[in-house]
Structure formats: structure tokens, C-alpha cells
Amino acid sequence: MALLLENGAVVTDPWTVLDDAAGSDGIPEGPVIVSLERWQRDRAVLELRNAPLGIRLKSHQLAGEIAADLDRFGLVVLELPKFRDGRAFSTARLLRERYGFTGEIRATGAMIPDQFLFLVRCGVSSVEVPDNADLAVWRHALTEITIAYQAAATADEPLSLLRRRLSP
Amino acid sequence: MASKAITANRVQDGVTIWVGPDENWVERIADAAVFDDVSAETVLRAVKARGGTGFVVDPYVIEVTTNREGPFPVRYREQIRARGPSVRSDLGLAIDRRPA
Amino acid sequence: MTHLGSESHAGVYRYDDVDRQFVFERVEQFRGQVARRLAGTLSEDEFKPLRLMNGLYHQLHGYMLRIAIPYGVLTSRQMHRLARIARIYDRGYGHFTTRQNLQFNWIKLAEAPDILRELAEVDMHAIQTSGNCVRNVTTDQFAGAAADEVVDPRVYAEIMRQWSTLNPEFSYLPRKFKIAITGSLTDRAAIEVHDVGLRAKRGPDGAVGFEVFVGGGLGRTPFIGKPLRDWLPEADLLAYLDAILRVYNQWGRRDNIYKARIKILVHELGLPALRERVEQEFAQIRGPRYRLDPEIVAAINDHFAAPPFAEAAVSVSGSLDRHPELPAFGHWLETSITAHRQPGYAGVTISLKPIGGIPGDLTADQMDAVADLAARYSFGELRVSHAQNLVLPHVREDALFDLWQALGPIGLATANVGLISDIIACPGLDYCSLANTRSIPLAQQIGARFSGPGEQQNIGDLSIKISGCINACGHHHVGNIGILGVDKHGVETFQITIGGKVGTGAALGAVIGPAVAFDQVATVVENLVAVYLEQRQAGEPFVDTVARIGTRPFSEKVYGIAA
Known part of the structure; x- marks a missing residue:
């Protein structure tokens, strides 16, 4: 998997995904990502760690479920099981606009490049794409459309009427 | 055993096509190749494998009968695909695909 | 020219x-x-x-x-x-x-x-004329012209067109989403059969607001829209739509394409629970960023300014030269003109x-x-x-x-x-890959049966709507006479309903009996019309006669003795 930032840059992923089945004593050092279920089960142990914690939400696990705990997380990973499943777009906006989350929001799963700009506008800050993905196509998808007709989670330059210019 | 043909639409222009002799695509169903059940499935798999990069859209097997002109679809839906809309015979579309 | x-x-x-x-x-x-x-x-x-x-x-x-x-x-x-x-x-x-x-x-x-x-x-x-997103917003075809108009719906339809265009949050909804708006007393936009229907109106102080309906729609599970809110201030239009769409995007069903429209969510949650979620969401997002600025409304309103009507054109309808020597013109005037x-x-x-x-x-x-x-x-x-x-x-x-x-x-x-041959028909099997049956040829056959001089005028208001499959693109459920094509073992057959209507007081039609064959449909329609002509009271349109006497006399005529 390659990790693309909202500005199109490729970065190395510092996070490790913690398997739900792995025991509490086997948690590696450094930043780890846990499932919502694991967080709910092992919260006491996880909170004692002295490294950043990320949480991974399935598409039906909505923003409200982690709202109260958001200050514990440096990363929220949103799964798109199918590109047609658009719940993550609402989840990302709610995390940013309703709950004021300022950490990284990462989208992963079955996305298509043409969704990249929408994800970013909803507040997603990185996407995980397959190793064989054409990164030029993904990057290009961020710049194809420069006008929007509605406010969203990211900053933009207001124009007249409902229009706004998206900053690249 | 029922007679079968294989149909699809061409990616470039959407035109309705059928698998002809030598597995080339033809634009008249009368020129289509007729298969038995088993060989139709084999050819369909081959077509899907070969067409994976995007030459045809949605290939599938249909039932046909054979008349003087050649093969012709059994189902009404496929007859309309072969001849064009029943309400627009004036389009000059596939007039020569009509059954004898 | x-x-x-x-x-x-x-x-x-x-x-x-x-x-x-x-x-x-x-x-x-x-x-x-x-x-x-x-x-x-x-x-x-x-x-x-x-x-x-x-x-x-x-x-x-x-x-x-x-x-x-x-x-x-x-x-x-x-x-x-x-x-x-x-x-x-x-x-x-x-x-x-x-x-x-x-x-x-x-x-x-x-x-x-x-x-x-x-x-x-x-x-x-x-x-966005397809896909699981907000589709083309529809409205009254006489917007900005109708004598009974209270608010010009084009202004708000345009605002919603812009708001929905490439909306980053609502482009991958559970299913498609259709919005209709009317601004007249007579609903010509069929707002009650849309995912969201809006009726623009004016408050006591003249301010514009909206009555909001939700969960209407036809297709395989038809529902008439339910009243969600009686008064939504103009400034809250987009925030409220955001709230509805966000609730739908999060909780609408994604496990079954046939249960994914918002009407099913409304049905399964119940209107009060749906309303509570929408209002909760709305309470959190109303605010300056999502408020519809009256200056924007005014600026868009300018695009729809009335054309420069000629004051001197006044010739009230009563004094119009109806050219009595040309009865065809008179017929055309009677059917084609709206105040x-x-x-x-x-x-x-x-x-x-x-x-x-x-x-x-x-x-x-x-x-x-x-x-x-x-x-x-x-x-x-x-x-x-x-x-x-x-x-x-x-x-x-x-x-x-x-x-x-x-x-x-x-x-x-x-x-x-508005007469019997003004038939709505989906493209049907002649063009559509989803259709079970043809639909256009039926419209042609039925029109031909009633083509005699004065025949249609005598029958009066009667809508026939034909769909070639259960997806109901021909809106058969709300036709005064509805015709639905069904594939029975490879044979085209047609289920007939009567009593449906759109507009204010929309209603779904009732099935009159077993499905009939392709070449029987026009005769069935003739029989339905014959019952109406026998039974109608003075000035009573077809759909009112059905409401008054029920479907039974019609079924008996079509199928012989009632089952």
C-alpha cells in the first residue's frame, strides 16, 4: 500500500495495525491502529501506552461512537468497503466540523481516484492506495475541478453566490 | 440442445455485436456463429478474458433459432436488440437483420 | 424570423x-x-x-x-x-x-x-442525471408564469442545483435522491412522489419558507411523501437539506438496492423518529456557514426577472378571437392554454x-x-x-x-x-435494458382508439401512465389508469390499476384484476372508459368517479362477472 497525502505527496506510513487477536502484552512500540472493538475492550491498557494511538472505523461505525474519546487519538482510519459506500464522507465531515478533530483522518479500502477530491473536501488528510495504483491519476484528480458550489470541511476562497475556489 | 450465440456492445460506439465465425465480432446477427450450450460458455469465457482490457461491454449468451437468413434470437428483448426499436423501423437500422 | x-x-x-x-x-x-x-x-x-x-x-x-x-x-x-x-x-x-x-x-x-x-x-x-446522488431538481413547468403562483420556485431550484452539484459528502448515497419543488397552490411538480418535496410559500410577513415532505416515491414500493416540517425559513433551506441527506447517508439501507431509497428509511424508522434525527442534525449545523444568505437569493432571483411584458397586449381571454370557423383551433385552445x-x-x-x-x-x-x-x-x-x-x-x-x-x-x-391520449410512457423494452415489456406501442394503440373527433374532449381529464417494469419510470401507480408491464414466462403481460393521481392529494391506484395480454390492453382501456361514461355525474372527472363508485364496476366490465 502507498500512502498519499491531501497534497498528493507520497509518505511512509509510521503506523502499525494491531491485530484484534493479538494479546495485550504483544503490543508493539510506536504508533498503532486499533479497531473500535479493541478500543472498547482494551481501553485501560491502551491508554497507558506512551505512543500515539489510531482508531479504525468500519463504514457503519459512525463519528458519534468515538466523539467523546477523540482527544485520545492521533489518527482515525475510515474504511470504504466498496467505493459506493459513501458513509465515510459524512463521518469525516462530522469528525472535523462537529467534533473538532485535528489529527489525521485516513481513508482506506475500495476507493477510486475520482473520489480523492471529495474525500479531501470532507476532511480526509490521507488515502491508502494499492501499490500498483497510478499515482499520477490520483494526483491529477485533486486538480481537475477547481470550483465548488458548497461549503465543506476544508478552507476555500469564497466567490460570489454559493461558489468558491478550491485551493490546490 | 438449444442453439446459442454470444452478444455484447462495442465499447467505442456502443453498437450491438455478436461473436461470428473465427470469434470475430459481427454487426448482423445473421452472420453470428451458433454454439451449443457447452461451447457457448467456453467461448464466452474466452471473450471475457480477451476483452478484459475494454473492447466490448457486457458479453453474454443468448438463445437463437436458425432461419433462412441465419441465426435469430428467441427472446423478444434480444430481437429488439438485433432489429432496433419496434417503434422505429424507419431508422434504417439493421433492416437487413429482420428474419426471413 | x-x-x-x-x-x-x-x-x-x-x-x-x-x-x-x-x-x-x-x-x-x-x-x-x-x-x-x-x-x-x-x-x-x-x-x-x-x-x-x-x-x-x-x-x-x-x-x-x-x-x-x-x-x-x-x-x-x-x-x-x-x-x-x-x-x-x-x-x-x-x-x-x-x-x-x-x-x-x-x-x-x-x-x-x-x-x-x-x-x-x-x-x-x-x-448527476444518474448515479446515487442528488438528481436534477424538478419543478412546475409554469414557474414564473402561472396565475396561481405564490413563490417562484426556479430561484430555489437553481440554488439547490448548485448546492447539490458535485457535493463532496452526498455523491455516494445509498441510492438516488430526487427533489421537487412547487411554488403554486396547484402542485404541478408532483412533490409528494419525490424523496424530498418542497412547497414554497409565504409567511404572514411575506417572508419565504417551505413546507417539507419526505419519503415519497414510486418504484417497486410506492409511498406518498410524508409531512416532515410545516415551515422551514428560507435561510435554513440548505442546512436542512444537509441534515436530511446526512441522516440518509448514514442510516439509509445499503444491504439491498430495493430498500435503499429514503422512503424505506422513513417507513422503517417511522416519521417521528426520522424527524427527530433530522432536527437534531439540523440544530447542530444551522449557523452562519450554512445559512442561505438573502443576498444570494436576491442575486439568483435577478436571473429570473419577468420578461418585458407588453402592457398593450391586454386582451382578456373572453374577448379572444376563437375563430369559430376553425373548430380545431377551439379544441387546441381548450386543452393547451394555462392562465x-x-x-x-x-x-x-x-x-x-x-x-x-x-x-x-x-x-x-x-x-x-x-x-x-x-x-x-x-x-x-x-x-x-x-x-x-x-x-x-x-x-x-x-x-x-x-x-x-x-x-x-x-x-x-x-x-x-390532459386528455386520454396525453399518455406518459417510459421507453420500455424498445430502448431500456431494465424493461420487461414494451410500453410505447401501447401508448400508440390506446391513442388510436380514441382519435375520433370530439371523443377525447367528451371523456375529459384522464391520465394514462405506462411503465414497462416495476421501476415505474412511467409513474403507473399515480395514473388515473396505470399500466405496468410484467414478464410472465417470457410473455409480455400488463397489470392495470385505476384511481391513482398526482398533485395535491396524490393517491396510488388500485389493481382491477389479473394482468392482461399485450393486444388486450387498449380494449381494457376502452371498457374502463365506457363504465366511466355510463356512471359519471355532471362535471365529474374519471378519477372522481372511481373514488365514488369503487373499482368493482370497472373490474366487472373488464373481466365479466366479478370474481
């Missing part, structure tokens, strides 16, 4: 450089996607959602392009461009749908980006249902001719109606005779608007 310049008075949202930049960017984006598809780097599965978001379907005969006619408003220039596209890129005709869209049926994928570019040049597009708010003007409906013709089809030559007539008689403005007809919204009453004379030679003077 055409009065150049008159079009500058057409009530249409005019693109500026920003809108133009957007729509051309969108064309080039699609050009890139098509190139990737033709090169084979995109599979059909990957390409499908991209082409659908630009209105490009794959249908029975290949690609079909569905072009948005936002809230049904077209200028002469745009209609001429549609004619040009029909001629150059298609087979010389187009098909107007029940959702104020136009479909071309013979599109080449390689040419689709060029077509979108041709559209962009005249401020048009095909964005206009400006004295001396009329709204004119042009029937696209010639006897024996294809409902909603128009040739390129007819498009050009009707565009010229709009330029000459209606400030360069046309409308497309929910019933698949065209409208010239602002015609001087003293020009009606000339207009009628000009419509005859181009085959557009059929005097049947």
Missing part, C-alpha cells in the same frame, strides 16, 4: 466565467476518463460510476446520454444546440423524460466528451403526444422549429413538463392563433393535453 436579442429576457440562470470554468473543467475531466476507458486502463466496472455521474448509461442498444434540463427551463439557443447534437451525434431525434431531462439513444462513447463540450458552450451539462399571471398572456403547452407517435420524442427539425417559435412568441424561453410535453411560458393571447398555425405544419398542434 427569429428575434435575436429577445432571448436575453429568457428567465434562466446565466453562467458567468466561474460557472463556465467549472463546467468546462468537468468536460475535460470526463474526456480523461473516457480516454482511460478506451485505452483499456479503466475496466467497465470502474468506468461505470464515472460515466453515470455524467449521465451516460449503457442501455439496450448501446450508450444513452441523459442531459439535464435544470428544472425544465430551456432557451431557444439551448434547444437549437440540442437539435444540432441530435443531428451530428445521434440519429436525428431526442426523447424528453418525466424528470425534465432529455435522452439521446445512439451515442458513441468516443464522442461523448465532445457532446458535453457542445452542451457546456450553451450553459448545459449532464451532471398567466400577466393579463393578456397565456402559458401554452405543446403536446409531444401526436396520435400514433412516441410520447416525448422530438426530431431535430422540430427542435429547431419550436426554438424559433419560442424566440418569436415567448421571449426565447421553453419549458419541459413532467408529462413529457413542452411549454412556451409567455405567449401573448393575440398571438395564439398565429402560433397554432405555425405548430400545425411541424406536427406539434395536437389538441390533447
